[in-house]
Amino acid sequence: MSDTTTAGSASTVGPTAIVDEGLGNSCYLVDLGDGGALVVDPPRDLRGVRAAAHEAGLRIRFVADTHLHADFLSGAVQLAHDDGASVVASAAGCREFAHVGLDDGAEVDLGGLWLTALATPGHTDEHLSFLLSDGARPVGVFTGGSLIVGSAARTDLLGPERAEDLARSQFASLRRLSRLQADTAVWPTHGAGSFCSAPPGAERTSTIGRELATNPLLAIDDEDRFVERLLGSPGSYPHYFARLAEINRRGPSVLDTAATGRLTALPVPEVRRQCADGAFIVDVRPVSDYARAHIPGSISIPLRAQFATWLGWLVPADVPVVVVRGDDQDPADLVWRAVNIGVERLVGELHEGLAAWTAAGLPTASVGLVRPGEIDANRRVLDVRQDAEFAAGHLPGALHVELGALARDAGDLIDTPTLVTCGHGERAAGAASILERAGHHDLAVLVGGPADWAEATGRELETGS
Incomplete structure (x- = not known):
């Protein structure tokens, strides 16, 4: 289940954040003061949302989606079905399910609290931010994939041919948000760990004043320099991102929540x-169990x-x-x-x-686990981390292929004794399983990562790509 924390705010109206550490995203539960609640950017996995609402004794009455998410399926349709919640989202998103379509400046009366839609395109074309006000007093703004802590979300998810135009839209959107009152809380969807781009280790929430003082993108007044900085090196992202936005536009299917969660x-x-x-x-x-014995050709994803x-x-x-x-x-x-x-x-x-598999007399395979100080110099070292991680420090002479690209490239690699490395071992095990499936032999996984090797051997890591 997602971790639940309270989002920082100078106001008592501050929402509860339900954080998915794996996807690097936050959704928010707002107590409306009348027993009802607003949820912003809920995922399809609503266990954390429902637990937080139950603990607070709240009934979910409104759902707001800031944009057509590419990294997860929205839970808005499910909440409308199960709870009778009213869904609000951008009219420009052309969603095909029941919702209230909002244009720039539209207001939603939540019963004492108000949401104001602010058009903030950039991460997507139809992106809205939602300014939450208590009467006439702005409290915070749900910025989705526009302004995030220390950065702004990437603009290349709609294709490289759109990236620059959307980056220019992102420049204008961030300037618009920066004109809000300095004490206005900033509640983004994307945070550290999100492939939609967030600086590692960044806090989940902020304020407009803090972002003006610390966010390097807000310090750039020249649009061309902003675009160059934002498009500089966003890194790769999972290919399934290309499918999910359209599913969110049509509306994900309603799940039988009682049956979901079971495996036949x-x-x-x-x-x-x-x-x-x-x-x-x-x-x-x-990883240790997979390495010891597994079904040949299976993919390791701990x-x-x-x-x-x-x-x-x-x-x-x-x-x-x-x-x-x-x-x-x-x-x-x-x-x-x-x-x-x-x-x-x-x-x-x-x-x-696996006990049933071996009891049936069927074969298993294994991969070696190698400690940082025990690496065989005759083994090829394959590092499967992201480009930025590899450039920051890797074992000398290591070959680099990102894990997300390895299934495509495995057939082009020579079959030779190989030690696979990542940050801790989980991605390396996944890479070893892909190589095994492609016909490679004599595979091993480094327990730990390059930093552990450097500490164990006293040697320097190589840097650069």
């Missing part, structure tokens, strides 16, 4: 039949905060998925993370796990 138990013969028909086996156990991102990135969108998990891993947590990004093709899980 599949006997070994059925798992083998599914694989013969093209299904992928996804092994969600910890169940952790970032599970959904890598499930959507590493497994093709059109194939069924069979899960192998450990007894202590919650299937509901796995399924909800998957449906949050639109993965609804989980056909089931291997009944009784």
